[in-house]
Amino acid sequence: MRRELLLLREMRDAASTIRDLVGQDTAEAIESDSVRRAALLWHFTVLGEAANQVPAETRDAHREIAWRGATRMRNRIVHGYWDVDIETLVATAADDLPAMITALERLIRDLDE
Template sequence: MSKIDDLTRLKHIRDAAAEALFFIENKTREDLDTNRMLSLALVRLIEIIGEAANHVSESSKTKYVKIPWRQIIGMRNRIIHAYFDVDLEIVWQVITQDLFPLIVEVEKAIEDLES
């Protein structure tokens, strides 16, 4: 069993998601094709989010049902196993459409666990 608790893992998810959103400020989808450092950084942050989610306890996953655990972990698995065949269109979509709502739900879980 990991010594890192769910609260810490949720903070890792929040922080990595926020950093990804920060990295895309003033960027376009086309920047992923031309800026290798940006695309690698974003892929890595998605991996971190998925890895942290994968280690959250089943009880917390059951408690915080608005967090799409299965999809987050599935995305991580896809990126890890298709390391040179990552679809940057999907990466862009995840970051621009899914991360802000994820941060909102993760923040709620963090507040609940801290209270």
């Protein structure tokens, strides 16, 4: 359980950092800032890698969390980083990560008790 909590916290922290990195900026603004772009790619990679390592029983029991989506995004970044669509990452940060962060925080709290 300890490793599982570590992975879930890594996911939550990466998702929160992604939200902070994107803020209210456009994909174009992030694309033009190489440091922020690299940080965004890194944190999406961490998010997906941790999601992939969460035990299958936990993933199956909490289907409200986009485990496969996070893992697929990580794979796309790692294996095709030269052709990553920053607009998709920004949209994901705005549209999908707030609910994921909430679900992860709830799961962490439940497992930590």
